[in-house]
Amino acid sequence: MKNSKEQLVLGIDPGVASVGWAIVQGKNDSVSFQKAGCIQTSKHGSFGKRVALIYRALNAIIKKYHPDVVAVEQLFFYKNVKTAIVVSQARGVILLAAEQAGLPITEFTPLEVKQAICGYGRAEKQQIQKMIKVLLRLKSIPQSDDAADALAIAVCSLITKEF
Numbered sequence: 001m002k003n004s005k006e007q008l009v010l011g012i013d014p015g016v017a018s019v020g021w022a023i024v025q026g027k028n029d030s031v032s033f034q035k036a037g038c039i040q041t042s043k044h045g046s047f048g049k050r051v052a053l054i055y056r057a058l059n060a061i062i063k064k065y066h067p068d069v070v071a072v073e074q075l076f077f078y079k080n081v082k083t084a085i086v087v088s089q090a091r092g093v094i095l096l097a098a099e100q101a102g103l104p105i106t107e108f109t110p111l112e113v114k115q116a117i118c119g120y121g122r123a124e125k126q127q128i129q130k131m132i133k134v135l136l137r138l139k140s141i142p143q144s145d146d147a148a149d150a151l152a153i154a155v156c157s158l159i160t161k162e163f
Contacts, residue, residue, distance in 0.1 A: 008034070010067035010103075011154025012058075013146045014075070014091040017041060019054055020146030023065050024136065024154040031158050033136040035065070036147040047086070051093045058097040069106060070098035071157035073149070076109045106157045113149075116156040128152050 006027050013020035022036035039057040041050035062070075072095065075088055098105050108116075114123040117131045129141045129148050135155060142148040 007068045007158060008065065009069050009071055009154040009157050010061065010065065010098075011071045011150040011152070011157065012094055013073055013149035013153060014087055014094055015146060016047070016050055016054075016086050016090045017043060018144070018146045019058075019090070019094070020144060020148070020150035021058070021061055022147060022150035022154045023061075023067065024151065024158060026158050031135060031155050033138060033151070036142055036144075036151055038144050038146050047089075051090055054090060055093045055097050058094060059101070062097065062101045062103070067103060069104045069157060069161075070101075071106045071108065071153045071161075072098070073113065073153050074107045074109045076111065106161045108153060108156050108160075112160070113152050113156045116160045117152050 006025055008023060008025050011022045011024065017040070019039040021039065023034035024031050025034055026032055039054055041053050072091065075084060075091065095105060111121040114128060115121045118127050125145065132148060132151050132155065133141050136151065142151065
């Protein structure tokens with residue numbers, strides 16, 4: 001059974017330097033764009049300060065938009081183990097913020113997002129961005145890759161999950 005009522009989904013593309021986030025509204029395959037952006041952290045700050053900033057910013061986004069669900073990309077594969085560990089730690093803070101807000105969390109691998117958006121699990125980034133532009137009736141593709149990825153994750157949640 002698919003979603004029977006409209007949902008507001010907060011999609012998140014985890015990172016440390018930049019966390020993409022996006023709000024979409026809809027049900028099943030009828031979706032509309034609400035807002036998207038990035039949480040930026042300074043590479044000169046300590047890791048603790050950076051994840052604290054991510055946590056505070058996500059809490060502010062959750063309080064402002066009141067999403068029904070949070071959709072987060074799972075880490076699937078990283079060539080650089082150090083990067084994977086750092087992003088995993090930031091992802092933990094993201095999940096904590098959603099959990100503390102009492103929100104359901106859906107998680108997707110990049111392959112699942114590509115499959116849901118483009119119908120092909122090996123789609124290129126440009127293909128996904130073009131499909132997001134079409135699905136959300138945007139005038140242009142978001143300038144930030146992280147925000148565009150967050151939009152794809154949010155749309156994927158709406159069209160594939162029960163919550």
